[in-house]
Amino acid sequence: MTSFHFDIGSRARNAGRFISRVQSELLRALAERKKESRFSQQSLANKLEVHRSLINRQLSGEANLTLRSLADLAWAMDLEIALELKKPDVGPGKNQSSATSTVESAPIKVLNGVRSPTAPVPANSDRSESAEHRAKSA
Amino acid sequence: MSTFEHLVEANVIVRIDVEMGLREQPMRLLYGTPDFISWLNSVLAGAQPSNRLGEATPTEQIDQLFYNFLSGFPLVHMRQFRFIRSEKNAVWELKTPDIRIFGWFLQKDCFVCVFGNWADEVKDHNLYRGYRIAIRRFRRELNLDDTFCVQGVDPSDVISL
Numbered sequence: 001m002t003s004f005h006f007d008i009g010s011r012a013r014n015a016g017r018f019i020s021r022v023q024s025e026l027l028r029a030l031a032e033r034k035k036e037s038r039f040s041q042q043s044l045a046n047k048l049e050v051h052r053s054l055i056n057r058q059l060s061g062e063a064n065l066t067l068r069s070l071a072d073l074a075w076a077m078d079l080e081i082a083l084e085l086k087k088p089d090v091g092p093g094k095n096q097s098s099a100t101s102t103v104e105s106a107p108i109k110v111l112n113g114v115r116s117p118t119a120p121v122p123a124n125s126d127r128s129e130s131a132e133h134r135a136k137s138a
Numbered sequence: 139m140s141t142f143e144h145l146v147e148a149n150v151i152v153r154i155d156v157e158m159g160l161r162e163q164p165m166r167l168l169y170g171t172p173d174f175i176s177w178l179n180s181v182l183a184g185a186q187p188s189n190r191l192g193e194a195t196p197t198e199q200i201d202q203l204f205y206n207f208l209s210g211f212p213l214v215h216m217r218q219f220r221f222i223r224s225e226k227n228a229v230w231e232l233k234t235p236d237i238r239i240f241g242w243f244l245q246k247d248c249f250v251c252v253f254g255n256w257a258d259e260v261k262d263h264n265l266y267r268g269y270r271i272a273i274r275r276f277r278r279e280l281n282l283d284d285t286f287c288v289q290g291v292d293p294s295d296v297i298s299l
Contacts, residue, residue: 002146003153004175006204008182008197013157016198017205024206027214060217061199061235062191089160 023061026073030059033077047076142244142286150280151250154178156204165210166247166297171276174241177254187256192235196256199234207232207249207297215293222270227277227287229270230296233257240269242277243288243296252276 008016033039041059045052057063058073065073074081145151151169158164170178181196192199206213213219221228222240232239232249238260240253252273255265277287288296 001149001152001172001175003155004170004178006154006156006178006182006201008201010157012195012198013201016194016202019194019198020202020206024211027217057191061193064193 019061022065022070023059026059026070029074029077029079039077044073044076048072145280154204154251156201156208158205158209162209164208166208166249168204168208168249168251169244170241170251174239174251174254181254187236187258189258190236191257194235196236199237203232203234203237203239210247210298212299213297219293219297221291222266224291226289227274227284228291229273231266240273242273244286246288246295247297249296 007013030039030041030044041055042052045055048055054063055073058065058069071081146153146169149172151171152175154168154170154175155164178200181200186196190196194202203218206218217233219230219232221230223229227242229240229242230249232241232251234257236257238255238257239251240255241249241251244250253269260266260269290296293299
């Protein structure tokens with residue numbers, strides 16, 4: 001075995017990466033607010049009248065974020081939330097999710113009726129110099 | 139003396155990848171030892187921590203961690219990665235709410251995963267020192283010289299931020 005593809009299936013992947021994106025966005029927003037003014041997790045906690053440890057656990061992903069708590073955090077930072085649901089941008093020259101999962105219990109998923117065992121690498125990708133190429137040339 | 143190719147050919151380290159997004163290629167590299175791959179397989183088979191903290195499942199947490207790392211996204215120092223001890227050839231830790239992964243940076247943006255465990259296990263039993271010593275021994279037994287380990291402990295020494 002020279003490589004291991006960690007694939008949890010598109011449903012779990014979608015959920016996990018969405019949660020990660022929300023947390024990353026909160027961390028980024030808080031970091032920007034900190035730069036702009038003397039704003040901190042403590043300021044957020046004071047404004048929301050909760051303990052700072054709760055804010056810390058929410059930002060680290062150790063406490064679940066509800067829609068209300070997300071809205072409260074945005075309000076406390078004087079920010080608006082932009083949410084959009086749209087169709088995936090699938091087309092030529094773009095990676096396609098694999099059809100299968102390495103999770104034993106998950107069913108095999110077939111996308112668009114076609115199984116694609118591996119994600120093709122776009123020939124003219126925006127990020128043309130891959131990490132592997134950089135490692136070999138280093 | 140080992141070379142990078144020798145390590146891969148001898149199955150000492152195995153390349154790890156995850157499904158990338160649209161128009162994305164890996165901007166960093168991730169490797170794991172066969173024992174670490176076995177641990178990943180145990181998580182994929184449904185292993186769970188005794189007290190899960192994160193909303194995402196352990197497999198989802200690992201997927202998002204690997205994806206963020208491989209995609210080249212900025213990682214938050216201390217919250218998502220940190221060194222165990224400030225020293226030459228340091229051992230580093232990748233973090234999610236429920237998972238800790240220990241290893242070292244073979245070069246900048248290239249991490250080798252050696253041990254994975256639940257965060258509560260690591261914290262309850264204070265396993266940091268043990269993992270650090272085990273990884274240093276692992277590298278020593280492979281006869282890896284300094285060129286196989288990032289020397290600095292500044293976050294920008296090990297990943298492109």
